Amino acid sequence: MDLTRAAAADLDAADPLAAFRDRFVIADDALLYLDGNSLGRLPRDTPAALARVVEEEWGRGLVGSWSSWIGRATEVGDVLAAGVLGARPGEVLIGDSTSVDLYKLLVAGADARPGRDVLVCCADDFPTDRYLVAGVAAARGMSVRQVAADIDEGLDLDVLAAALDERVAVVVLSAVAYRSGALPDLAAVTRLVHDAGALVLWDLSHAAGAVPLELTAIGADLAVGCTYKYLNGGPGAPAFLYVRRELQEQLRQPIWGWFGQRDQFAMGQAYDPAPGIERFAVGTPPVPGMAAVEVGARLVAEAGVDRLAAKGRALTDLVVALADGWLAPHGVALASPRDAARRGSHVSLAHPQAWQVTQALLDRGVVPDFRTPDRVRLGPAPLYSRFVDVWEAMDRFRDVLAEGAHERYPAERARVT
Amino acid sequence: MDLTRAAAADLDAADPLAAFRDRFVIADDALLYLDGNSLGRLPRDTPAALARVVEEEWGRGLVGSWSSWIGRATEVGDVLAAGVLGARPGEVLIGDSTSVDLYKLLVAGADARPGRDVLVCCADDFPTDRYLVAGVAAARGMSVRQVAADIDEGLDLDVLAAALDERVAVVVLSAVAYRSGALPDLAAVTRLVHDAGALVLWDLSHAAGAVPLELTAIGADLAVGCTYKYLNGGPGAPAFLYVRRELQEQLRQPIWGWFGQRDQFAMGQAYDPAPGIERFAVGTPPVPGMAAVEVGARLVAEAGVDRLAAKGRALTDLVVALADGWLAPHGVALASPRDAARRGSHVSLAHPQAWQVTQALLDRGVVPDFRTPDRVRLGPAPLYSRFVDVWEAMDRFRDVLAEGAHERYPAERARVT
Known part of the structure; x- marks a missing residue:
């Protein structure tokens, strides 16, 4: 697999689901959010849907709205x-x-x-x-x-x-x-x-x-x-x-x-x-x-779940390829099935200091999550994650390990889902 | 008890909680909503509180917001x-x-x-x-x-x-x-x-x-x-x-x-x-x-729950007094304790055609609810219900019965909470 950023950008250009990213609130386009498997992003239509239920149906319709609820x-x-x-x-x-x-x-x-x-x-x-x-x-x-x-x-x-x-x-x-x-x-x-x-x-x-x-x-x-x-x-x-x-x-x-x-x-x-x-x-x-x-x-x-799953496999294949190419030399091992057909849309990478690595990534604008005992879990969400997001995130992951930036973080456990 | 509208208005004028009505969304000031004991009204601050959670904490803060949630x-x-x-x-x-x-x-x-x-x-x-x-x-x-x-x-x-x-x-x-x-x-x-x-x-x-x-x-x-x-x-x-x-x-x-x-x-x-x-x-x-x-x-x-309870007793005392004075001649009987100290903030009135009466009231802008077997339940909520609301609602209740307006409604059961 071509591990250049340009190759990732080509995958985005060819992505039939690319337009769905605009259906979500992306407050900070530079944030590399790879935790949609923990908490998915806010769809753009959701605030209006909630306002309709809360302000119109509840606020105006009051108890009578139960006939539709x-x-x-x-x-x-x-x-x-x-x-x-x-x-x-x-x-x-x-x-x-x-x-x-x-x-x-x-x-x-x-x-x-x-x-x-x-x-x-x-x-x-x-x-x-x-x-x-x-x-x-x-x-x-x-x-x-x-x-x-x-x-x-x-x-x-x-x-x-x-x-x-x-x-x-x-x-x-x-x-x-x-x-x-x-x-x-x-x-x-x-x-x-x-x-x-x-x-x-x-x-x-x-x-x-x-x-x-x-x-x-x-x-x-x-x-x-x-x-x-x-x-x-x-x-x-x-x-x-x-x-x-x-x-x-x-x-x-x-x-x-x-x-x-x-x-x-x-x-x-x-x-x-x-x-x-x-x-x-x-x-x-x-x-x-x-x-x-x-x-x-x-x-x-x-x-469409078929298209989402196909993109999920492609996104996680990119994670795996970049992990093999860039992170394995720093002691990172794939902790998920290598065959994309046997995976969902997230993968985990094992590293002895996974908790510290997770903190270092968060501080560099990458949002993975930590999972016991020593896993960094990466969940690119096919509806809104881009291939270049994965590429950038893995690039920063590589930098963290190369610089030893994670060594500065205390070894304690996460308190997020 | 003085059963005039002016007396009810005097009670509102003396109500220490009167200003709380403005803290709620009142889309239609003429609607006599006496079902706050089923579904309370929308507080004015709620849409903003929800927007803060949804748009800021979820939309911008994403999974990191779990540290406060x-x-x-x-x-x-x-x-x-x-x-x-x-x-x-x-x-x-x-x-x-x-x-x-x-x-x-x-x-x-x-x-x-x-x-x-x-x-x-x-x-x-x-x-x-x-x-x-x-x-x-x-x-x-x-x-x-x-x-x-x-x-x-x-x-x-x-x-x-x-x-x-x-x-x-x-x-x-x-x-x-x-x-x-x-x-x-x-x-x-x-x-x-x-x-x-x-x-x-x-x-x-x-x-x-x-x-x-x-x-x-x-x-x-x-x-x-x-x-x-x-x-x-x-x-x-x-x-x-x-x-x-x-x-x-x-x-x-x-x-x-x-x-x-x-x-x-x-x-x-x-x-x-x-x-x-x-x-x-x-x-x-x-x-x-x-x-x-x-x-x-x-x-x-x-x-304050003490002030709310006091107002609830006064509101339901007014319901009881008006029911005694106006509705009893039309076959309505109090179906709640007469002593306000032994009641919450709602009362029920029994009438053999309670379901039809409820429908007639709804069509005249009064929202009570029906409860089996033959009860019209009235729940003025002390935070936002006015004494004049109760007076108006009971006035329309009296009109419905005097005109026999409820007789036009089919005898079937409600499907609201």
Whole structure:
């Protein structure tokens, strides 16, 4: 690969998604923001969408606006289903946090497999996934089987297969690993889990908007995901959950709130879950937050997940090539799958002083993030990151290491997501 | 009581809180909005506060803003604690919906009373409270005792006392009844529950910002509440939860998300709940929503809950007097406690065609809401409702009934909160 800046600029010139950068607020064009996989940028349309909800619908329409708000969680869910997740109408709901949604579906799934007493997760999965599995298992007297995974290469299907048997109720896995970006064969994993008679619950937080997802086609049972990374819904934006249509009537989630009730405003005595995806709702949904999610989801849908994923592979291929060419001599090693087809849209680089390197990069206008134990994670977002941004960021990375600039920073841990 | 419009105008002229109306967006000054107990109005400062979070902190500050956002759930909780709830710093947390927060504290409370197998709630409580109690009891093999309550007069303490014994783990009660506005003696109820060795979990949704709450002084154990009614946080704004300081270390909530983890960004293997109120957090908190809650909470604190409650009693006294004088001849009966000291800031009026009356009022620029089975609920909000608004609304109510205008509306049920 040609490692010159001119070559990166050529890639930008040929990028069919280049114009989408103008759809985002770029307050400082010189800032090299490679953390869209942690917090995506602000779409230009979002402030107006929020103002419409807040100033017109709430401020002027007052309580009467609930006649339109009441359906918003499924309407925005349908936008995500069609444009991002490869799911059918009525299979996706917006609301709650990813963690709460994961809890709801994990308990619902475990209840739907009576007599099975094991939950499976990945030993290297994102903390909230592991903690939630542990908590649900503890409360129900179930066991947890943590499947070992290479923190760089991700899940090995043979290792997963060895953990599956007739005791397993639900398998929780991230579609894209939060640290390495490793992307297993989602269809093959789903088949493996189904062969064991269990349900699979995908965490799509690092996948939605970054890689093509075909939840219907692969036969996915359950999924959750956050909307503030590649979907650009903003800090703490409401999450989404997916339940395969054919499973919905069999499942009940454990938090019996009034928004999950059939004929909610009859305020009847007994809880009777609503038909369809709305039975997985709990409390009053965050209306402004859903409007922000809709803007982000529509942008991803407009760009197209296939094109986004292709650009994501090209961007991360450039990171890998530059890391090999420039950073390896300074002790940096790739900590993600080398094959772009087995990655999401971010990669991690290992360095013994990754925390200090991260601080030095921040001070030079590059925003990566640090991940334990010794990783610098770089997430160029295909909607707005340019190839020259990656080139410039890696150039500064090289300078930091060459100058030993990171040595000046104290060795302590980050406090950002 | 003098029932003239001039007398109502005199009350406004003497109202020490009158100026607070200007702190809200009043798009249509002629609209008689008496549903602030369902969805409070938009504070004038809220759009700017949201723009600051969205456009500056998110749009410009990007992921780096998490260094300030990370503490926001407890900081805004402390504002509520001091200004609204009569609680101490570190006892209140913002996040999730009221229903999810209720679930978390209900399970945590039940776990903290091992060997006790009964949950108590009120048969006439708001649906989400009853459903959640039923769901938690079903999942744990516990029994539910529903305490009968008069739907107009609220809870009778002798009836509650008869339901309490050594089998009861947690008692869930609303501080202000959602339909009648009935307000029991919170301190006396808390003592009764404690005498039985159980924990009390207050739902403050219709109380916070409407009546003085002294959670510390009355020895309250647990509480939750919504922020979109008298706290004016907006549709689906994040809820709050309260856990008495002395109980925090004994309690664990069931949804083990990463925001409840000690030393969260170490991303350690085992879930280890954070010290203090943060152990009741779950997922990434809704940052813009918390900013809106802060604006609303500060307005209530500035006005003062004692003054707000006094005005609320005066406003609802006027409703009652006008209902007695004007509406009783048309078959309307008070469906709330007559003694203002035993009410929150809303009252209900019973009429056999309450649904049709509600529709007729909406068409005449009065916004009440309908509540099953036959109630028109009127919630003048002390921060922005005027005595003349109440007078005008009741005048139109009288006209509707005198003309039989409500007879033209079909008898079907509402679909608004």
